[in-house]
Amino acid sequence: MSNGGDDVTSVGRGAQDAHRKPVTAARLYDYYLGGIHNFPADREVAKVLLERTPKLRTIARDNRAFLARAVRYLMSVGVHQFLDIGSGIPTEGNVHEIVQAVAPDARVVYVDIDPHAVSESLELLEGNQFATAIRADVREPQAILDHPRVRGLLDFDQPIALLLVAVLHFVEDSDEVRDIVTTFRSALAPGSHLVVAHATIDELIVDERRWEKTQKDYRQQTTTSLVPRKKSDVVRFFDGFEMVEPGLVWLNAWRPEPDMVDEFKDEPERSSFYVGVGRLP
Numbered sequence: 001m002s003n004g005g006d007d008v009t010s011v012g013r014g015a016q017d018a019h020r021k022p023v024t025a026a027r028l029y030d031y032y033l034g035g036i037h038n039f040p041a042d043r044e045v046a047k048v049l050l051e052r053t054p055k056l057r058t059i060a061r062d063n064r065a066f067l068a069r070a071v072r073y074l075m076s077v078g079v080h081q082f083l084d085i086g087s088g089i090p091t092e093g094n095v096h097e098i099v100q101a102v103a104p105d106a107r108v109v110y111v112d113i114d115p116h117a118v119s120e121s122l123e124l125l126e127g128n129q130f131a132t133a134i135r136a137d138v139r140e141p142q143a144i145l146d147h148p149r150v151r152g153l154l155d156f157d158q159p160i161a162l163l164l165v166a167v168l169h170f171v172e173d174s175d176e177v178r179d180i181v182t183t184f185r186s187a188l189a190p191g192s193h194l195v196v197a198h199a200t201i202d203e204l205i206v207d208e209r210r211w212e213k214t215q216k217d218y219r220q221q222t223t224t225s226l227v228p229r230k231k232s233d234v235v236r237f238f239d240g241f242e243m244v245e246p247g248l249v250w251l252n253a254w255r256p257e258p259d260m261v262d263e264f265k266d267e268p269e270r271s272s273f274y275v276g277v278g279r280l281p
């Protein structure tokens, strides 16, 4: 079994922070999605954020739906290995469930800084020999790439999908984020893919003060900062990749499916998320 043994493996500087402050992005997100893996302190902060941005629940749900569409697309083009970083607390439609329903031996490694997210993932993956979870910090990409359980499950000579879905906006410095993606890219074989979903405040000028408060709340009350970025910054994470159609677009505009309910149809910028998939030539 790949997920036994040293279970919640700690790598990186975020490990200490996660213990210091009670509220984490993982549990806030779980609350937005209607999950049960959150505590009173998380709910208190989440409620304040939801009052300010009631669409947060919709954004979280639509982000999960994008993740599922992207993963189904990747399976359809023959990618059967997934490195899902900032994977979160397991919820409906987890990556391994989507991919292993199609290919039972498809490989998934979940990575998250949040010990709770990792232990819940490991519990769910008990007995699953093709999926595991490790605790690590996306800001230390080489430690993730060198991790024995990552190397044990994923074959880096074959295409891998690197999922950085709703996680890079928790990393503060733009240069650092680009270096992180470059380090991962250098380790990937041709045919690998990068999937990014990223918060932005582009075209939400009227809401800027509200966002400033939201950023302040994340910085002061949670273990992570929230850093929305401009489209021009997000697109640079795909340097070296060829964008898959339709490119970097608003959340629900990436290969929408016919039965999809889209609350942001008339004002896609209200989703405040850019998403895209790139292929490594």
Ligand SMILES: C[S@@+](CC[C@H](N)C(=O)[O-])C[C@H]1O[C@@H](n2cnc3c(N)ncnc32)[C@H](O)[C@@H]1O
Binding pocket: 014, 024, 025, 026, 027, 029, 063, 064, 067, 085, 086, 087, 088, 089, 111, 112, 113, 114, 117, 136, 137, 138, 139, 164, 165, 166, 167, 170, 171, 224
């Ligand atoms: C909004 S959730 C996204 C979950 C999932 N990727 C999705 O899109 O449904 C963000 C996740 O990123 C994790 N995270 C934040 N900063 C991180 C870091 N530096 N390294 C690894 N994970 C991180 C949080 O713990 C949280 O579980």
